[in-house]
Amino acid sequence: MRLPSHKLFMIAILALAVLAVGSEKAEAFHQGGAGECEGCHTMHNSYEGMPVTPTSPVGSVGAYLLKGSDASSVCLNCHQKSGDIGPTSFHISTADTDMPVSSPPRQLPPGGDFGWLKKSYTWIPTLGGTPLNSPGDSHGHNIVAQDYGYFSDSYKTTSPGGFYPTASMGCTSCHDPHGKYRRSADGSIGSAGTPIKDSGSVSSSPDPDPLQSVGVYRLLGGVGYKPKSMSGGFAFSYNPPAAVAPDIYNRSETLAQTRVAYGSGMSDWCRNCHANIHTDALPTPLKHPAGYPNGNLSADIRNYYDQYIKDGDLTGIEANAWLSLAPFEAGTTNYTTLKALVTATPAKGPSITDGTPAVMCLTCHRAHASGWDGSMRWNNRTINIVLNGLYTGGQAGQAFQPNAQGRTELEAQRAYYDITTGTFANPQRTLCYKCHVNGSE
Numbered sequence: 001m002r003l004p005s006h007k008l009f010m011i012a013i014l015a016l017a018v019l020a021v022g023s024e025k026a027e028a029f030h031q032g033g034a035g036e037c038e039g040c041h042t043m044h045n046s047y048e049g050m051p052v053t054p055t056s057p058v059g060s061v062g063a064y065l066l067k068g069s070d071a072s073s074v075c076l077n078c079h080q081k082s083g084d085i086g087p088t089s090f091h092i093s094t095a096d097t098d099m100p101v102s103s104p105p106r107q108l109p110p111g112g113d114f115g116w117l118k119k120s121y122t123w124i125p126t127l128g129g130t131p132l133n134s135p136g137d138s139h140g141h142n143i144v145a146q147d148y149g150y151f152s153d154s155y156k157t158t159s160p161g162g163f164y165p166t167a168s169m170g171c172t173s174c175h176d177p178h179g180k181y182r183r184s185a186d187g188s189i190g191s192a193g194t195p196i197k198d199s200g201s202v203s204s205s206p207d208p209d210p211l212q213s214v215g216v217y218r219l220l221g222g223v224g225y226k227p228k229s230m231s232g233g234f235a236f237s238y239n240p241p242a243a244v245a246p247d248i249y250n251r252s253e254t255l256a257q258t259r260v261a262y263g264s265g266m267s268d269w270c271r272n273c274h275a276n277i278h279t280d281a282l283p284t285p286l287k288h289p290a291g292y293p294n295g296n297l298s299a300d301i302r303n304y305y306d307q308y309i310k311d312g313d314l315t316g317i318e319a320n321a322w323l324s325l326a327p328f329e330a331g332t333t334n335y336t337t338l339k340a341l342v343t344a345t346p347a348k349g350p351s352i353t354d355g356t357p358a359v360m361c362l363t364c365h366r367a368h369a370s371g372w373d374g375s376m377r378w379n380n381r382t383i384n385i386v387l388n389g390l391y392t393g394g395q396a397g398q399a400f401q402p403n404a405q406g407r408t409e410l411e412a413q414r415a416y417y418d419i420t421t422g423t424f425a426n427p428q429r430t431l432c433y434k435c436h437v438n439g440s441e
Helices: 005-022 071-079 114-118 266-270 299-307 335-343 409-415
Strands: 121-123 132-134 196-198 213-215 242-244 261-264 384-386
Touching (some): 242 335
Parallel strands (some): 196 213
16 A cells, blocks of 8 residues: 555654664763753653652752752763663763672773762771771762762861862762853863864864864863852862863773873862862872972883883883873873874873873872772772782681772772783782882882
């Protein structure tokens, strides 16, 4: 039977619509700027007869008509998914049901999995000694996302080295949910200017042009930013850093490490909330130089970073020296250079041909959370991170466990992003030695 021409026309239109939807990138919701309003907000707190915000009374809704009890819960509506069997694209948190006791979180983005905030450990450091603790709150930034079981820090009331209230800490403390900040063709960053055409965060991102901008790295807030819910003098003083991530960034590093090309400005941006961490001012005096120019890597440190593969092995060269557990800033805002660093295999160490390399906050810490105290990339509370060929030193399951401090071997390896112990020496000392020559530099 032949269909009438008007029905054939309708079928063709529907087919084109399906193709258009199917061709969208998975990450298009935040492709450089704000997503669809209805992705985060609701007019009536209702969807198919049920409240959108399950923890709120029927008929009520989150502040600002949010689809969650708070801003971070709205973020996790998309950025956490129950049932993930491994790291998945833009997910940055593991559901409670997916990380039972003695099992680690599953996501491996460069910033870390917030699930580590829900993992606490106890161990005995010396035979007959007093037990020590590694509470989940110590593992990173404690976001407030009530719908997903995340609450403010139990120990700190303000940001270390600063005054940002921990009770207000959430995803939008750092990321602008409306993505207003943009990078223009002249390299300037601001919340106004030419329209944003795409993300500027990954290696495949287009460059800005005279008519269109690109989004800043990871929708981070810039000068003047503070969440709408915040009052008082908490507006940012520094713009987002120059940085580029690989297109596929949430993945295991068993076979190959994931390189984010940090260009410059990372430590300054962290100072928006941790202002006194890198100054001599009270209440927190300088702990470690970071950022330009205080953190610039000397020629000796650059050379040692390149040569150091592991304890006892100094055969490395600049061309393959990168270690994702101890990244650095290339010291440049040239995005052509940064994209080339991301895609190069193997990844090279600090080089003055790229810029002025420097240590930064993320050299040692992860931005979200990690399996170690202080959101560290490696365990800095032990002498050896590998002993007897294992991250746990063969002491997993024992009360006396000075190496991995209560973690199982699987948890410890996941905290190292699945990098195998064979990558390191046996025993292997702390990764401070990637830069510091026998602790003398």
